Amino acid sequence: MSRPKRFLPLSLLFAVLAFSGGILWHYASAPVGAQGGPSSSDEFEIIEHQIQAGETLAHIAQRFAVPVERLVSSNEPLLDDLEELEPGKTLRLVKNGVLHRVKSGQTLTDIAKTYGVSVAEIVDANGLHDRKYIYPEEELLIPNPSQTPAWRRFELAGGKKALFSWPLRGVLTSGFGPRRHPVTGRRDFHEGIDLEVPEGTEVYAARAGRVLFAGYRGGYGLSVVLQHDQGYRTVYAHLSEVFVYRGQFIEGGQRLALSGRTGNSTGPHLHFEIWRYGKALNPLALLPPL
Ligand SMILES: [Zn+2]
Incomplete structure (x- = not known):
């Protein structure tokens, strides 16, 4: 089970807006009261979009102004072939980050290194301050990753899901x-x-x-x-x-x-x-x- 709600810290402002071709969740990370953390409004919009016949990743990325690398990264488990999307599947798009599904044995430090962000940034974005553990299959929002390995993996496997991808092109x-x-x-x-x-x-x-x-x-x-x-x-x-x-x-x-x-x-x-x-x-x- 994975719903965008999972990212919501309790005190979060939450609004659901109708959106053409999808639903737009619009929320802001809450001020971290106790620690006096960021009180700014880093905004994370999660858009759900059902793939229409004939649509390509490039179309969708452009339409929602989400870089294609992030689009692929957030929806990695759903995608088999980047050239041929399956109509009817629902993609989730995040403007200022990507979604990550925690794997068994993965720590926050591992995940932070995977995406080139700090642990603190993941903790803030997901309201994890009072948590001791993260769980397999849990979904985390990764704010503004500097690396998107899922995209790279597809790129090094000719755009398709594969048992192994090339370690580089040489x-x-x-x-x-x-x-x-x-x-x-x-x-x-x-x-x-x-x-x-x-x-x-x-x-x-x-x-x-x-x-x-x-x-x-x-x-x-x-x-x-x-x-x-x-x-x-x-x-x-x-x-x-x-x-x-x-x-x-x-x-x-x-x-x-x-x-x-x-x-x-x-x-x-x-x-x-x-x-x-x-x-x-x-x-x-x-x-x-x-
Ligand atoms: Zn050799």
């Missing part, structure tokens, strides 16, 4: 399987793929999960390992900078790191692996088409 220079190692010259089994990109290119999580490892590890150099559900793991190697830490919950499409050439690397590229239950899989068989 030139495939080495595939999965037996090869002669480019550094040692010995016969070797390449347990992932290499994507050539300039040093410092942003690297994104290929799927939601938790950080199992972030640091230096032998030939992998600076690297990140994510643990996903269904026994999957992904590995991102030869990085130059890492933005996540062990235990952190990561959304698919969330920025993890910058690419580099640390460890055994002949040049700047991302080495990317997908494992399942201890077995390396060919990422090209699981990723969307190039």
Whole structure:
């Protein structure tokens, strides 16, 4: 169950206005009396809009003046294909933020990092001052996110919902399987793929999960390992900078790191692996088409 009402602090001013093609909830975050917090009127409008036949995301984004990245982010569970919307489904649009559905194990700190906002901003926007916990499936309003991973994930998966999205767009220079190692010259089994990109290119999580490892590890150099559900793991190697830490919950499409050439690397590229239950899989068989 998720209704916009969930965001309402008790003291909130609340008005429902008829709106052409949808209903407009118009409310302002309440003054935080006890702590003397913001008494300004940060306004969050949540618009419900039923998709009409022939409508595109671009139309809807323009009509309601909501950036398409935020539109996608707020409605991520509903969307399967950004090119083909399903008429009759109801989208929810927030002008000054996005909606987020809490996942099991996710903390406010995780969520704040996912969207590039502070915990305090989420607490204020949702009236969480007196709360100790957030709950799975609960919906939170994220005010003015600087990152929208759900959008990035779609973008890196060709606009469609996918098991994995690409960690970045690069030139495939080495595939999965037996090869002669480019550094040692010995016969070797390449347990992932290499994507050539300039040093410092942003690297994104290929799927939601938790950080199992972030640091230096032998030939992998600076690297990140994510643990996903269904026994999957992904590995991102030869990085130059890492933005996540062990235990952190990561959304698919969330920025993890910058690419580099640390460890055994002949040049700047991302080495990317997908494992399942201890077995390396060919990422090209699981990723969307190039
Ligand atoms: Zn490699």
